Amino acid sequence: MDERKRLILNAIIQDYICSAEPVGSRTLVKRHRIGLSPATIRNEMADLEDMGYLQQPHTSSGRIPSPRGYRFYVNSIMEDYILTPAELNRMEKLIAAVGIPFSHSPRQLAKLLAAVTSYISLIAEPSDNIQEIRHINLIPLSASSAICIVVLSDGNVKYHAVSIPEGVGPQEIDALSTFINRRLQGILLSDVNSKLLQELKAEFAGNLGLIDEIFLLVRHLLFANTQELVMDGATNLLNEPEFKDVDKVRELFKTLEQNEQILKLMEADSRRLDDLDIKIGPEIGLESFTDCSLVVATFTLTDHKVTLGILGPSRMHYAKTIGFIRWLREYFSSGGS
Amino acid sequence: MDERKRLILNAIIQDYICSAEPVGSRTLVKRHRIGLSPATIRNEMADLEDMGYLQQPHTSSGRIPSPRGYRFYVNSIMEDYILTPAELNRMEKLIAAVGIPFSHSPRQLAKLLAAVTSYISLIAEPSDNIQEIRHINLIPLSASSAICIVVLSDGNVKYHAVSIPEGVGPQEIDALSTFINRRLQGILLSDVNSKLLQELKAEFAGNLGLIDEIFLLVRHLLFANTQELVMDGATNLLNEPEFKDVDKVRELFKTLEQNEQILKLMEADSRRLDDLDIKIGPEIGLESFTDCSLVVATFTLTDHKVTLGILGPSRMHYAKTIGFIRWLREYFSSGGS
DNA sequence: TGTTAGCACTCTTATCTATCGAGTGCTAAT
DNA sequence: ATTAGCACTCGATAGATAAGAGTGCTAACA
Structure with a gap:
């Protein structure tokens, strides 16, 4: 060559x-x-x-x-792309217009990325699966319901309503809350199995129906595959000439609707923190993405990591896309919120 | 006639x-x-x-x-549509396959609806804006960060990480947590304004930097327009012959990406609890939906209300769609979870 | 030996034309 | 009031033709 x-x-x-x-x-x-x-x-x-x-x-x-x-x-x-003043200006305006810090809202971040790159943006919060339970408690809501909240060591919070059996009062709820918090705090997620829960149940002196429900809930909350994927800009791709055929679009969107698959795709690269990973066409490994490319990067937003992906046509403007991502990473890591 | x-x-x-x-x-x-x-x-x-x-x-x-x-x-x-045994069977299988109770996961519910109707499903949790704060506390996560959790009277939970200033220890965080919980508990959202927060700040004896950050966070959490809209089955519409033109699809999806607009659409009908509302074509009031119809219904899922919408072509199978919705409402209200 | 002008050939795209067929509206007969 | 018959409309389909952009190859040239 x-x-x-x-x-x-x-x-x-x-x-x-x-x-x-x-x-x-x-x-x-x-x-x-x-x-x-x-x-x-x-x-x-x-x-x-x-x-x-x-x-x-x-x-x-x-x-x-x-x-x-x-x-x-x-x-x-490819050479590094230097963002034009107009591009910088636009981006700063978009950021200012949001109002909320981005760390509060992956949706807003997704919207920004999609607007700026004019491709599809994907945002996933990488799940550390060696987490432990940091806090768990019950907040009474009404006579017949309460909210069970679980805080995990990576800062994730899971919660759900539970219904309170007839005749169980606030003090009993409080006792249960204190009990499970004392006993589950610090426990690794991987150690929360039915054996442990059975032991706790035997040890607990209060209402068994309630603790049963809580345990069922805890298992659902913790192990349901609830890693969130946020997406924006799907329509952007419809402007690209390679997607003027509805059949192609359908296949692409069908795949995008299967969040698990997409999450796996992004997961694979969430390890390296400061570089970004580019997958081109067939390298992605999905039939319907053969004409697409995917750029994946990991960001740090106020203490918590976020994996983001830009999905565009293989004919994507790589240099510019990477330029935007680098600039945003810089912006966020230097105090922009 | x-x-x-x-x-x-x-x-x-x-x-x-x-x-x-x-x-x-x-x-x-x-x-x-x-x-x-x-x-x-x-x-x-x-x-x-x-x-x-x-x-x-x-x-x-x-x-x-x-x-x-x-x-x-x-x-x-139109006459009432009686679901066929095959349809019932399929639906029950789909419900069984989910594993988690639907009340835990609007996404799963959206997926079910989309699969069953073969149209687009939309799910919104209607926001009561006369809520009060039921509980607010801080859970230390590491030396430099904590999670702030707010439980609202409708069972919604909002949370976010806060960073802890150098030198502030767990007991001080705890004191603050107890303080703001005692003072904000029971307060109506509409009464949480900067005047109140200023008063509390004056009253509080501990670290002012931390309380400032918490208050900023509380305002963001509570007032950010965070009503969630979950959607599934967007690709279903691509099978309909009226959407074999990409331009139409683009316009439709563009509108769907503007969540606020869609939420408003569904909000308008979330009042009547037990009937459902049908909007046909131009009645929806959106240019890009002129060839669509929207069926909106409100459900009760384990204590909390959910508004759901089915968006299909005007040529939608109304009777069947309504049949599915009624059946599901029946199922959920009679103890199905 | 590397470069280039020239030329015949290929393949897509757009445009035009003719034809087919499903469907209509109207009239007249039942 | 209903229906058979007929002329007519209009979209869809299929060739046919022409234009145009681009190639590969050969031969000439520096």
Whole structure:
């Protein structure tokens, strides 16, 4: 891969990212001032195709980058993108308009990311599964109901209403609350099993119906697959020419509705804290995402980690997308909320 | 509107709901055994069109129902739909497969509704804004952070991390927690204003930086527009022939992404508890929903109210949709969880 | 030997045309 | 009041044609 090929590949990819049209030799020399004739470009293009970096939708059309082409571009050609003043300005305005600190609202963060990148944004709060229970208690709400709240060591809070059996008064609820808090505090989630709960139940002196319900609830709260995925900007992709076909859109959205799958995708990269991970087309490993790319990064927002993803067409503006993410990470880690 | 016209309108609407194709006089007599010739039907159809119940996409095509036609159908023609054993079976299987009680998870409920109706399901928890604070406390998490939890009288729980200033120990956090709980408990949300908070601050003897942060947080938690809207089945609509055009889909989804608008839509009907409300096409009042209908109902799930909506094409199977909703309401109110 | 002009060829896209068929409205007969 | 018959409308479908962008290959050139 000599310097000239890199140059040409770069030009082709940048053109294609903007135009979404296969780029031919003539248009390429017209747009970029390369001191070469179309015929020469054609030869180089043929070479790049043989090497697997380009592909031809059909015999007599221009070339488009292959996933491998994008990969090479991202790894070896792409240069850092400096956000324009207009872009910075817009972003700061959007941030100011939100009002609430972003750490309070993953939805707002998702909205911001989608607006700024014009792709789909995904936000997941990575689950440490070696958590322990930090606090658990019962807050009476009415004569017949209370709220059970569990605080986990990563700062997550789970809660749900429980109904109180007839004849159980506030003081008994309080006693139970104190009891389970004393006994479950500090316990690892992985140690909360039915054996432990049985032991506690035997030890407890009060209303058994109530403690039964609480334990059932605790298990549901803690082990229900409740990791949240927030998404925004789904419609952005509908503006991209690769999704002018409803069937493709349907497949894509169907996959997006299966949160577990998407969460797994983002999970895989949530480890490295300060870099970001780029998956291109087939690398994502999902049929309906073959024409997409996914950029995943981990952020720190006021003490808690957040994993975010940007899903766009493979023809995504990688440099700019990464630029935005880096800028936001910088902004948040230096005190922006 | 005589009996025969009703019969014909009914037949046309039912046909169109199934086929999504304009229905002509010949096909109508073929499919339904009406003892009339196509010519007679044609005359009746022309009348029904004059009356505003039908419309013709173009001069030489069959008729489709107008919004007014659907309205008349829903109000005066439609009969109760009895779920088939297969449908009941499927629904019960889906419910059993969830494992968690639905009251724990609006997402699961949304998924169920979408799967069962094959339309878009929307779930909102109606916000009573005359709530009071039932409980507020701080749970230390690490040396430098704690979780602030607020329980509201309707059972909603809001929480967020706060960072603890250097040198503030657990006992001081505890003191603050007890203090704000004692002073804010029972206070109406509408009475939590900066004047009250200033008074409390003056009264409090401990670390002022911390209480400042807590108060800021409380205001954000309580007044941020955080009413949640959960949606599922968006892809279902992509199967409907009226959405084979991406532009329409884009407009629809764009509107759906604006949660506030949708919430307002559902709010308007959350008052009547036991009936359900049907909005057809233009009645919804949103440009991009002109080809859609919305069925809104309010449910009671283990003590708390939930508003749910089903959004489908105007050509929706109204009777069946309503049948599902009624069955589910019955199921949940009679102890199903 | 690398580069380029020229040319024949390929393949997609847009446009036009003709045809088909489902459906209508109207008239006249029952 | 109903219906058979008929002329007419209009969208959908299928070829056919032309335009255009682009290629690969060959031969000439520096």
